[in-house]
Amino acid sequence: MHRLRKPYLLFLGDVQDKLTAKTAFGLKDWCADDVVGEWSLPGCGVTLGLPRLSPQQAAARGAGSIIVGIAPTGGTLPAHWVAELAAAADAGLDVVSGLHTRLTSFPELVQAASRRNVRLIDVRHGERNYGAASGRKRSGKRVLTVGTDCALGKKYTALALAKNLKARGIDASFRATGQTGIMISGEGIAIDAVIADFIAGAAEHLSPDNAADHWDVIEGQGSLYHPAYAGVTLGLLHGSQPDAIVLCHDPSRQTIDEHPDFPIPGLRVAIDDYLRAGRLTNRAMRCVGLSINTSSLSDAECAEYFQRVTAELGLPVCDPVRTGVDVLAAALLAAP
């Protein structure tokens, strides 16, 4: 399990557009209290609007880590960023990256980290051996976000739901399963990077026994309908043993992203498939509602769509960005 040292200094390199810096924007949105400032190279075209601090200045203000908040094309770390990250290590900061390129592949960084006894943390990689799942029922309550596809709001929905529950005074924890989620939370397991035999075991490890009224809100990954990633999705579902699922969907997609031969099923079918699969490890599992990414719809279209889905499924429907997740939290807390 990754455990990061907060607060953070967010590093933007010299990127030119907000989309490439979306991890940094996500951190600013979801854990602003854990961020002391931003830092970038000359020529960077993006700012988060945060105080500009050098690694030395950030360290002086108590920062624990510098975060590479960038997802450049190909996922590789540009070589000309390395000297700046080595300087951050020399200033006493842990260096955290979610890129494919491992920080430990740069001798200059390894030496700097060794000199100051700080850590180089590749949240995409991490530990891989968790042991096989036991299937044992754990105490406490769990909700998992699942999806008709990848990249349509499972992380956002889980973060919004955990925040909403806490605001109601409910004891709740966001459980991160992907790199950005881990950075936001400060801990978690990159579930798609563990050894195949231990997917469900890692998921069990991520949400251990807890108080009877505590809710773990677990970030989903992949989709049962994705030709490459359904195994990860199923293992996470089984190990999480969720009492409840929230189905995430984007009505503008007819097929799986980048896989035009793979149609996305209807919502009723998807809910039934997830429940049938998930009830292997929690027979009481239910679907408490839908989280819809309505960014492609007008207000009128969205209202019409929500009305239609509610009528068809008899379940609460929301868009975390447009409407918030109050209806999901209420459904979760209602007696089953």
Next chain:
Amino acid sequence: MHRLRKPYLLFLGDVQDKLTAKTAFGLKDWCADDVVGEWSLPGCGVTLGLPRLSPQQAAARGAGSIIVGIAPTGGTLPAHWVAELAAAADAGLDVVSGLHTRLTSFPELVQAASRRNVRLIDVRHGERNYGAASGRKRSGKRVLTVGTDCALGKKYTALALAKNLKARGIDASFRATGQTGIMISGEGIAIDAVIADFIAGAAEHLSPDNAADHWDVIEGQGSLYHPAYAGVTLGLLHGSQPDAIVLCHDPSRQTIDEHPDFPIPGLRVAIDDYLRAGRLTNRAMRCVGLSINTSSLSDAECAEYFQRVTAELGLPVCDPVRTGVDVLAAALLAAP
């Protein structure tokens, strides 16, 4: 992908019972033509009935590898075997193991292998990064063995089916996904040891495009009903894109092995679940028959059971050990 150097010398260490040496017996059964002899330490209580050859003698007869054909409790390599394996490396043999303990963790072995430029191959571990599955339909035909549980005959059934097809003059390949299968075949991928994101990708790699009338007979892993391993099973199913599945079952089991809270479903339900899940990547997938481990049944019980299952499902039923797999091969080769 592991690729081993045949023929083999089978090493038995100093084990006392056949069960612990079951990998060696499996190799003798399934690839006898690729085995030059056996070797063991003083006090060993097991023999395969093969010529007893020292590593030097085996090398002189053209052996390419010494195989640790043992699965001791805990999966660790006893330290007092290491000197003998180092001597085998010094004799010019690759050293191959399916144990958890990595051969490369013994400096004495690493040095010997380096001296003679031979390989230390841990088939349980192997490569882990295969890239994500594309979902693209491949040429050639594929059959995958699937199961209601682990360890009930998926490997044996696949081996028997590949052998039967070849005896009929059909162009067929056994595709190994576990350590013993890899040793028998001489190549394959330990599918449960790859990174979670790449399960289906590894399965695609294992059975590439082939001639239109070629059959890949793919060794299944795990079970959709196993709380720990269903993710591996699903990823292998998706990446294999099988045209046909054979369901393997042991009627003496009511629940998943070592998981008494997890009931094994009925055969009709299991077939439907596998077909529903597998049709994501091959909509024409069908179940061609059942392979039943009837070791717990008398002849009369077996006949009665087969009659009942055939009547219920309308599919051919066999036990590879008791009856052979002719009916499965015939069903596979029948139209469509």
